[in-house]
Amino acid sequence: MSVADTQVAVFKALAHPTRLKIVDILATEGGKCVCELVDRLGFDQSTVSKHLAVLKGTGIVRSSKEGLNVRYELETRCVHQFMKCIERIAAGMEAGCGIRCVGSELLGSPRDGKE
Numbered sequence: 001m002s003v004a005d006t007q008v009a010v011f012k013a014l015a016h017p018t019r020l021k022i023v024d025i026l027a028t029e030g031g032k033c034v035c036e037l038v039d040r041l042g043f044d045q046s047t048v049s050k051h052l053a054v055l056k057g058t059g060i061v062r063s064s065k066e067g068l069n070v071r072y073e074l075e076t077r078c079v080h081q082f083m084k085c086i087e088r089i090a091a092g093m094e095a096g097c098g099i100r101c102v103g104s105e106l107l108g109s110p111r112d113g114k115e
Contacts, residue, residue: 006058010079013058018043019051020083022072026061027080031073033066 001009014020018041025040026032032040037048052072055061062075074080 009058010060013054013060014079014083016051016054018047019055022048022051022055023060023074023080023083026072026074027077031071033069033071035069037072 014023021041022037025037034045034048034052037052038045041048052061052063056063056072060074060076060079061072063070063072065071
């Protein structure tokens, strides 16, 4: 798969409000089992599992088995950082968010002197 194909797949995976909410929950609260996400989102297990499969298929989340449960964690943290950047743009806070994603580190922009 080319880089462009991967980018398209990630944007498609994020193009649903429920999946955006899942990413936000995992980023802000840490890993969750499917049952916890079902309770938080108010959808049945099959619906939540389908959304998680889409996110997992693009590498946004990862899963691990814990006893009878499957636990999901955010694999690609910069996706959440990008979502926060878009929130700032939508709120009219600035033309750009000044966040650069380098690996798993969050760096400030040259404008604010943090490098």
